[in-house]
Amino acid sequence: MDNFEADWLRFHPNSQPVGHLLREAEGWNLTRFHFLPNDRRLAADHDELRAVLERFNRVATATLGEDAPCWLVILQSPNQDRRLGQRLERIKSRYSLTPGWSFFNPVDNLSYQACAGEITWRTDGFNRLLLHVYQTELWDVMWMNKETGAVFRPYDAGADISQPTPNDLIARIASFYGWMPTDGRGYIHFNAAQMATAKFQVTKPCAEAIQKVIAAEKR
Template sequence: MNLEPLISEDFEREWSSFHVNRKPLGWMLRSDESLAWVRFHSLPDSKRYPENEAEEGIILSRAYSLGNTTLGMGASCWQIECRAKELNPPYWDAPVSGVKAITFADDEEKLWCAHVLETHWRQDTLDAILLAVADDKTGPTMWMARNTGKIFAPYDGGFDLLVSSPEEVEQLKAQFGEWLSDHPEGL
């Protein structure tokens, strides 16, 4: 039985139920003012890239803390990595079965390919991909909780979280306030 069409159908149905008419790119979602969004920096003092193992450890610690809080430990998720259409295939630390590619255009008509994988958010199992994102070695990557639609979208420099409500944003800011940006727009 070929599972790829089922993965595609399940993802597209679930994505649409939470994010209808939106594309799975963190920067596009972040700019949608109707969504509850907050950004946290991955390193102290807004440092963008890690220079040593200690800084990589900080990034992973923050990523798992924010991912666990947003998605839920062990949550069933969609892992989505987008690449410009001409840059196929995605970054994976090993060949992965069950990956389905979905093509779409962004607001500027640039073609993207979203590589979608059904997975679970588990502490200490995503180090390679999280560090690849932190080092800007992969395309835009995010995880969406299948039961809530909440999104954890790391990037080189931090983490964008798209959650259920402005109240949840305020709770996250209170809980992880020292990781927030000083920028007036939260960037």
């Protein structure tokens, strides 16, 4: 077991670091934000693209913490094409990511290898990588705080995040509830055991936004 695998399983037992399946994880405090209006995937102009990048950073910093020690993780699989493989090799070199944990995911019916490296999260420190994700040149890139297990997983124009407690997740939602998807792609999941003792209050607009996400998810 490598160091990343040990840290991941310490915080997230019985789960694998497959970003596009994060929504299905059990026992996590999870939600999703989307950074463009009307749930669009692409920015209309350079100003909007700059706004997406700024929102990536704001949510990541709130989730992980500024100057926080983190794992940066990308996945490799046998079915990746040559161009993606070359891009991943450049990223592994740039961030000193080491191939380690190998596992089979039954949902995807694929074998993966996690390439991970220890980094410090800093606002605007990973903009090139975030732009690769926005441009769908990379996917399933994740950052995990080494001390809390909090996860930031960007996708084209949004991000899935996890927090260590329901109260922490509610605090993130209270800050960014205006960015929760309204087309049924949004979700809010809590660790059921932790919810037994969790107590929190939110503003009326935040509560209404949460109800819209829950109602859309149930449809």
